[in-house]
Amino acid sequence: MVASRYLPNRSIPTGVIRVGVIGTGFGERVHIPALKTIPYVEVGSVCSKRADRAHMVAARHNIRKSTNDFRELIRDEDIDAVVIASPPNLHHSMSFAAIEAGKHVLCEKPMSRTVAEARDLVRLSEHERVVAMVNHEFRFEPARARAKELIDSGWLGEPHLANVTVFRSTLNDPNGLPFDWLMDETKGGGMLGAAGSHYLDALRWWFGDVRSVAGVSATMVKQRRLADSNAMGTVSADDNFAVMLRFLNGAIGTVTYSATAPFEFGEQIVLSGSEGMLMMTGDRKLYGARRGQSVSELPLPEHLTVEVSPSTHPLYGPTSLLLRVWVEAVRTGEVTSPSFLDGLKVQELMDGAQRSGQLGRWVEVEKGRFGHL
Secondary structure (H helix, E strand, O other), X not given: OOOOEEOHHHOOOOOOEEEEEEOOOHHHHHHHHHHOOOOOEEEEEEEOOOHHHHHHHHHHOOXXXXXXXXXXXXXXXXXXXXXXXXXHHHHHHHHHHHHHOOOEEEEOOOOOOOHHHHHHHHHHHHHHOOOEEEXXXXXXXXXXXXXXXXXXOOOOOOEEEEEEEEEOXXXXXXXXXXXXXXXXXXXXXXXXXXXXXXXXXXHHHHHOOEEEEEEEEEOOOOEEEOOOOOOEEEOOOOOEEEEEEEEOOOOEEEEEEEOOOOOOXXXXXXXXXXXXEEEEOOOOOEEEEEOOOOOEEOOOOHHHOOOOOOOOOOOHHHHHHHHHHHHHHHHHOEEOOOEHHHHHHHHHHHHHHHHHHHHOOOEEOOOOOOOOO
């Protein structure tokens, strides 16, 4: 991964890096346990919207401070860096406050709700010279990381087409997963942001920047059971989407995603070029062949293997690896991908896909209204 810029005045070359974690869902299940395994890192404070919840999480993980006010955590002079694991509608305000206070930031994806919000955060992070990265942790899944290495080495030849097809059953049952921010468009919910941001980031990472985008999204399950109630709430966020991409290098890409399939079929990723193909079914198997060869399973990089227990969250491994990169960037001042600029590029694609659906045409992203800071 290539450093994008150097920020010597904010680096922490020696001593303990004290991290505050905002959000006690994914934050507690994944971020806190992963941070506690990194040398020279101390989780110094945790924040939840409920004070009792924050106190309980802090006690469970031996964290000294807890609060229900993210501003209090950010103002804390004992905190050097902040992990933001809140719903997307809070990412801009929390990231802005943290960066303004001179804290380094790792923000969950999507990093914002709009291109304007994302652009705002990129500008501020560059002005304040902090390390600001997005948790696109799937880059650290072994199969995807190995695919990146092979593509960069010329395995595919000239990239031609990338296809992602995903069928999940997560949101099929209206009485299953209860209504939360994921089903509320005003809170940044929807599968385009929750899952599509990962796939769009991966396609950019593999094939490069995008010239134009077309997309459509839909809400197929329109009512969902409210939490702790038998009443039903109206879903405003998408649960199915399709996106098409035209890359600057001439290749094309597609992402089709359903969260309302009747059963769990999983994901298939196929990357094709003039000289070879790579295929992934999930993130644990990589298959490939070059012109004239038979398809075979390809070995995965051992350095991206993290030992986990059966009870560990499935995303602990890749998130742990990304957190280590973030912490090293904080220590050295060398910002690497996935940076806030990468997050902005993904937001451009998501906003462009949504605008395309409204207008019924392709939307330029690289040279159009989305493409400039």
